[in-house]
Amino acid sequence: MNKSFSARKALDSVSFHVCANSVAILGLNAAGKSTLLRIFATILKPDGGTISINGLDILRDYRKLRQIMAFVPETSFLIEELSAVENIRHFSTLRKVRVDPSEIIQKFSISPAKKPARTLSKGMKQRLMIAIALIGKPELLILDEPTTGLDREAKMALIEILSGMRNQGTSIILSTHSEKEVREIADSVVVLEKGKVLLYGSTDQVLKDLT
Numbered sequence: 427m428n429k430s431f432s433a434r435k436a437l438d439s440v441s442f443h444v445c446a447n448s449v450a451i452l453g454l455n456a457a458g459k460s461t462l463l464r465i466f467a468t469i470l471k472p473d474g475g476t477i478s479i480n481g482l483d484i485l486r487d488y489r490k491l492r493q494i495m496a497f498v499p500e501t502s503f504l505i506e507e508l509s510a511v512e513n514i515r516h517f518s519t520l521r522k523v524r525v526d527p528s529e530i531i532q533k534f535s536i537s538p539a540k541k542p543a544r545t546l547s548k549g550m551k552q553r554l555m556i557a558i559a560l561i562g563k564p565e566l567l568i569l570d571e572p573t574t575g576l577d578r579e580a581k582m583a584l585i586e587i588l589s590g591m592r593n594q595g596t597s598i599i600l601s602t603h604s605e606k607e608v609r610e611i612a613d614s615v616v617v618l619e620k621g622k623v624l625l626y627g628s629t630d631q632v633l634k635d636l637t
């Protein structure tokens with residue numbers, strides 16, 4: 427699969443197959459991670475090639491894929507002037523799903539819950555975005571560098587949330603710069619380098635090959 431932006435090849439003959447509940451896309455800056463995730467999330471179209479996730483073709487079955495998937499991008503999608511509770515209400519109404527915001531706030535330990543989202547720390551915003559992404563119980567969660575910019579404590583809390591979700595059967599695809607994070611969350615890894623696949627396979631094997 428390929429993807430170019432004008433003359434720049436962001437993804438160059440990318441091809442891999444992994445069978446896992448949680449997959450990490452590992453790579454340095456500009457490796458092509460976000461581009462690949464945005465293609466998986468059906469936001470961007472590849473220039474060519476075929477991709478299927480959980481048996482669904484991203485071009486042919488994109489409607490079905492969108493129904494079972496949630497995407498947490500690198501930048502915030504929260505409405506900054508609304509509180510955490512109001513953001514949860516807003517996005518659940520858009521998705522036509524009835525939820526109890528206070529239950530979600532409690533489950534994800536989001537605080538403060540009633541002040542504008544702009545007052546939340548980066549870690550709390552990430553938790554809130556993941557909580558919102560999980561409204562409607564998607565089978566597949568795609569996250570673009572969810573722990574970037576978080577302190578150690580917030581990172582660990584988020585990793586715990588994500589591993590818990592994986593253990594409960596949610597499929598997870600995430601991008602990261604961190605081998606440590608890969609070890610804690612992912613069953614399989616795809617390593618990208620300058621738009622190409624350098625390695626892919628089980629986490630243990632890939633991390634061993636990288637050392």
Ligand SMILES: Nc1ncnc2c1ncn2[C@@H]1O[C@H](COP(=O)(O)OP(=O)(O)OP(=O)(O)O)[C@@H](O)[C@H]1O
Pocket residue numbers: 431434435436453454455456457458459460461462
């Ligand atoms: N919309 C765009 N227009 C032009 N070039 C783009 C666009 N999106 C990505 N690129 C280019 O494609 C390449 C891969 O970018 P991408 O954001 O996918 O990398 P990344 O691995 O996610 O990087 P980072 O870790 O810094 O977020 C980069 O050279 C980037 O400049």
